[in-house]
Amino acid sequence: MSNHHVSIEDVPLNGFHQLLTIRSSGGWLMDGYVLSIIGVAMVQFSAALGLTSFWEGMVAASALIGIFVGGFAGGWLSDRLGRQKPYFFGPVIFFVCSLAQLWVQSGEALFWLRFLIGIGVGIEYPVAGSLLVEFMPRKYRGPRLAMLTIIWFLGAALAYIVGNLLLSTGAPDAWRWVLASPAVIGIVLFLVRIGTPxxxxxxxxxxxxxxxxxxxxxxxGPSFSLKNLPEEKTEKKISLWALLHSGYGKRMLFVSLFWSCSVIPVFAVYSFAPRVLEALNLTGKWESFGSVAITLLFVVGCIIATRIINVLGRRAMVIHSFLWSALALLALGACSNGSAWLILVLFGAYAVLIGGAQVLQLVYPNEIFPTEVRAFAVGMGASLSRIGAAIGTWAVPIALNSIGIGNTMYAAAAVSFVGLAASILLAPETRSLSLQEAASLNH
Known part of the structure; x- marks a missing residue:
């Protein structure tokens, strides 16, 4: 049978696509793992290294600052060197810098190693994302992109499970092994990616x-050739100024605001889950059990959102997600002295309800920008949201010490209400539109 007229956009999924999904999603697993593992060992290494709350915040935020730098670097590198070579940069950085944490002696050294790990994660976003999108048939792109968010939270859950197991050995320097544990994922990821075209x-x-x-x-297959690759307009380089002036400024504002407001409370809660749960008087087994339970509820929220995204529509989903998750944070602020069960239920409710805004982080910017600015817009959104997340994460230990847990939760709720306002005012609806229609400004 001749395949001359079958676009590679419309081929069925094959073994290569499945392997590529595993190879690329490893980057998101790593991201969730490295950003969460710091919270698991925070109490221990903070005491061992004698860190002030300023340095605690700096160490927690360091990987996020690195992601900001790496996001831009990854976009630039994948334009210059292609996707294949930078695909190996992240795993090498994860391996070397995680292992180096076994010998770390100061908050500053830990800050720089975590910063470099963040650069590795930042490179992953545009590089692994581009490879996946450029090989994946169009029908599977949306669900596969949404799935990466779920993989992120699975990485976070794994960090809590592995981290708590290592700490439970009671070894005096167990925290060093906790921080070095991502090296294992780094080496596996490197080996799995060998042979990627x-x-x-x-x-x-x-x-x-x-x-x-x-x-x-x-x-x-041998019957396919360049004729099966759809014609693409050559992508013209576009500056930020041109992007904003072309009428896409409003959309860039929306993506930056909604993405930032959906990640700031999540990262702040995440980096300090054990510390936050401790401040809410959930200590002992509640602390480790609570962290894992809440992480798994984030996964549940993302899975539900992925299932209903086409039923509810993008706009309704982002508005509802912000509204109800903000109310859960308000309730946490009001009930910060409540019972352990009440706190866990409210934290859990937040985790499930924010799922809608979480999965849309990769769906919206990929749909509402035309091809020539899509990667740039996704990179901008990721980088800008990480600045907000880094500031939020850095502020949490300081806020817990100065204004207390209740007010810290009110501040997180306020951020979510800003996301809600941005969504009501700016969110477009792209359900049931083709990519061309979704990206055009006049629908």
């Missing part, structure tokens, strides 16, 4: 059509 779309954009054709034949 370069993106044919990138090769074509560099005029290397013979190599692009060879990759297509290898991935899709």
């Amino acid at each position: 370069e993106s044919p779309r990138w090769l074509l954009s560099k005029g290397r059509s013979a190599e692009a054709e060879a990759v297509i034949k290898k991935v899709y």
